[in-house]
Amino acid sequence: MKLKYSLFTRRQFLNGLFGGWLGALMVSFLYPVIKFVFPPTREPDQVILPFLDFKDMKPNSVKVFSWGSKPGFVKKNKNGSYWAFVAVCTHLDCNVTYIPEQRKFFCACHDGWYDENGTNIGGPPPRPLRRLILIIEGEDLIIKREGVK
Amino acid sequence: MNLLGKKKRAQSWFDERFGISGIVKFLREKKIPQHKHSLWYYTGSAIMLFFVIQVITGFMLVFYYNPTLAEANKSVGRIMTEIPMGWIIRSIHSWSSSFMIAFVFIHLLSIWITKAYRKPRELTWMSGVFLLCVTLAFGFTGYLLPWDDLSLSATKVGTDIPRSIPIVGVWVTKLLRGGEDVTGDTLTRFFGFHVCILPVFIFILLAVHVYLIQKQGMSLPLAVESKKEKIQELPFWPNFVYRESVVWLILLGILFTVAIFLPPSLDKSADLMAPAPEGIRPEWYFLFLFQALKIFPAKILFINGDTFIVILILVEFLLFFFLPFLDNKPAEMKGKFITFLAYVTIVYAVVMTVWSLL
Amino acid sequence: MMWKMKRLLVFSLLIFLLFSFFLLKLNFAQEVMEEEQNKITQAEENAEKIVPSPKDIKESIGIYVFVVWMWIAIIVLIYILRLKIKEVDRLFYIRFFSAKKK
Numbered sequence: 001m002k003l004k005y006s007l008f009t010r011r012q013f014l015n016g017l018f019g020g021w022l023g024a025l026m027v028s029f030l031y032p033v034i035k036f037v038f039p040p041t042r043e044p045d046q047v048i049l050p051f052l053d054f055k056d057m058k059p060n061s062v063k064v065f066s067w068g069s070k071p072g073f074v075k076k077n078k079n080g081s082y083w084a085f086v087a088v089c090t091h092l093d094c095n096v097t098y099i100p101e102q103r104k105f106f107c108a109c110h111d112g113w114y115d116e117n118g119t120n121i122g123g124p125p126p127r128p129l130r131r132l133i134l135i136i137e138g139e140d141l142i143i144k145r146e147g148v149k
Numbered sequence: 150m151n152l153l154g155k156k157k158r159a160q161s162w163f164d165e166r167f168g169i170s171g172i173v174k175f176l177r178e179k180k181i182p183q184h185k186h187s188l189w190y191y192t193g194s195a196i197m198l199f200f201v202i203q204v205i206t207g208f209m210l211v212f213y214y215n216p217t218l219a220e221a222n223k224s225v226g227r228i229m230t231e232i233p234m235g236w237i238i239r240s241i242h243s244w245s246s247s248f249m250i251a252f253v254f255i256h257l258l259s260i261w262i263t264k265a266y267r268k269p270r271e272l273t274w275m276s277g278v279f280l281l282c283v284t285l286a287f288g289f290t291g292y293l294l295p296w297d298d299l300s301l302s303a304t305k306v307g308t309d310i311p312r313s314i315p316i317v318g319v320w321v322t323k324l325l326r327g328g329e330d331v332t333g334d335t336l337t338r339f340f341g342f343h344v345c346i347l348p349v350f351i352f353i354l355l356a357v358h359v360y361l362i363q364k365q366g367m368s369l370p371l372a373v374e375s376k377k378e379k380i381q382e383l384p385f386w387p388n389f390v391y392r393e394s395v396v397w398l399i400l401l402g403i404l405f406t407v408a409i410f411l412p413p414s415l416d417k418s419a420d421l422m423a424p425a426p427e428g429i430r431p432e433w434y435f436l437f438l439f440q441a442l443k444i445f446p447a448k449i450l451f452i453n454g455d456t457f458i459v460i461l462i463l464v465e466f467l468l469f470f471f472l473p474f475l476d477n478k479p480a481e482m483k484g485k486f487i488t489f490l491a492y493v494t495i496v497y498a499v500v501m502t503v504w505s506l507l
Numbered sequence: 508m509m510w511k512m513k514r515l516l517v518f519s520l521l522i523f524l525l526f527s528f529f530l531l532k533l534n535f536a537q538e539v540m541e542e543e544q545n546k547i548t549q550a551e552e553n554a555e556k557i558v559p560s561p562k563d564i565k566e567s568i569g570i571y572v573f574v575v576w577m578w579i580a581i582i583v584l585i586y587i588l589r590l591k592i593k594e595v596d597r598l599f600y601i602r603f604f605s606a607k608k609k
Contacts, residue, residue, distance in 0.1 A: 018584065021584050022584060036235060039231075039232050040233070236559030384599060388595050391591055391595065395589075398581045401581070402578055405574070406574055418555075
């Protein structure tokens with residue numbers, strides 16, 4: 001079907017074209033701004049720590065290490081095995097503490113409780129504490145993100 | 150059709166509360182005269198463009214900059230190497246400042262030569278002179294912030310100049326430096342000037358300046374005004390704004406191209422105890438002053454050379470500030486002489502600048 | 508027509524002036540760079556000067572593409588603006604809006 005008259009006036013067409021190009025140009029200016037303002041903050045794939053520092057830990061205690069910009073806990077269990085957690089509450093990002101007497105992790109911000117396995121047992125936390133993979137290789141303690149080879 | 154009706158309703162709702170229609174009506178009726186000196190009308194909006202770019206890139210840089218002795222240079226280095234696009238953003242901020250000041254000079258000289266400060270625009274000129282001072286202060290304080298050898302030396306020299314003013318000079322220097330010497334406190338202080346104090350001043354002055362221009366309309370050059378013909382005028386909206394947009398687009402293109410291909414580098418962190426490096430220079434817009442200080446003898450007529458030149462600069466500045474009142478007979482001999490002085494100033498500044506580069 | 512030519516001349520002169528002004532600075536920058544190349548041993552000792560440049564080949568290609576794209580967009584926009592200027596000027600000269608008001 002051929003229309004007898006154009007649906008747009010010349011002015012509307014020009015305005016649309018102008019706005020489109022201007023918008024495209026602005027978007028290409030915006031791209032570096034967004035890249036700058038939101039820099040990529042990647043958490044580390046793995047952290048290697050000297051095992052010597054953790055050898056003498058008492059069972060049922062934790063030691064802090066830095067997991068990127070977050071704190072991490074290396075926990076020595078009663079049976080002498082080591083676990084690693086990201087020591088950040090799953091509720092609203094507060095750092096948690098370990099209370100050895102009660103064998104619980106505690107988040108002071110909103111009264112969140114986790115048991116010694118990191119499972120959320122009381123208060124607002126929706127998920128268990130995040131576990132990290134911990135491997136002891138000779139002198140090194142290697143802590144990895146899950147899913148990293 | 151229904152949508153259009155809703156848009157109208159929304160518009161009138163806001164208009165009842167804000168009263169925008171008055172401003173819209175004003176802009177619709179605002180006219181820009183067209184004559185052979187109309188080109189200079191575009192310089193003001195060019196300054197505005199660069200100012201807006203300065204504000205935006207400044208906001209971005211302040212996200213990562215640390216104004217402390219230990220961290221300033223490192224944080225600028227981090228912006229340039231680690232943060233994505235950081236070096237481009239810094240380069241745009243640096244180049245845009247140069248462009249802005251260049252256009253401030255062009256704007257000022259064009260007004261001087263076309264005598265746009267004639268009655269009733271004296272206050273517009275004076276607010277403009279203050280704006281010039283604030284703009285140069287922005288440039289001066291911003292130059293220290295990367296905290297490398299060059300910026301430290303330039304700041305030492307620059308903050309020492311006021312010391313030569315009799316009586317108050319010592320205190321001005323102390324105020325600028327935050328103590329006897331340039332230290333980490335100076336850096337923090339300059340940062341405060343650059344991001345807090347000067348912006349407040351520039352926004353107030355800009356509001357006054359722009360308001361006065363809107364209130365009084367565009368000035369006509371003497372030669373055009375005296376012709377008594379009916380002058381062709383164009384509406385500000387949209388005819389003139391479209392023309393301005395063309396200028397803006399070209400300037401934006403030039404700015405970004407230069408900023409991308411000639412980014413400023415960063416020297417190692419300044420050492421407060423190290424001797425001044427060779428070939429220190431302030432930014433190009435202070436070169437004429439720098440050279441004048443260099444060539445002046447140590448003693449003139451029993452006065453200290455520095456004191457002499459600083460007093461000279463102050464007197465010149467006062468004359469400059471009160472120019473609209475001095476130039477009260479623009480069409481006569483005196484007015485012509487003042488216009489001639491503008492050209493002398495241009496030649497002087499260019500010669501001094503080129504000389505200092507040699 | 509003469510008037511237009513004149514205007515074009517003034518515009519191009521202004522742009523040239525602007526550019527020559529910055530070319531001066533560019534020359535100066537190059538001189539400094541040459542001086543620095545002479546002192547390259549010293550520079551290597553310090554090796555702390557940061558000269559910014561694109562991080563990798565991807566970024567530098569991206570930058571060239573951006574610059575080319577930006578200038579194309581600017582030229583197209585200016586072309587459209589010229590058409591729009593012609594339109595609004597014509598409307599103004601035939602007193603389109605003031606006639607409508609009455």
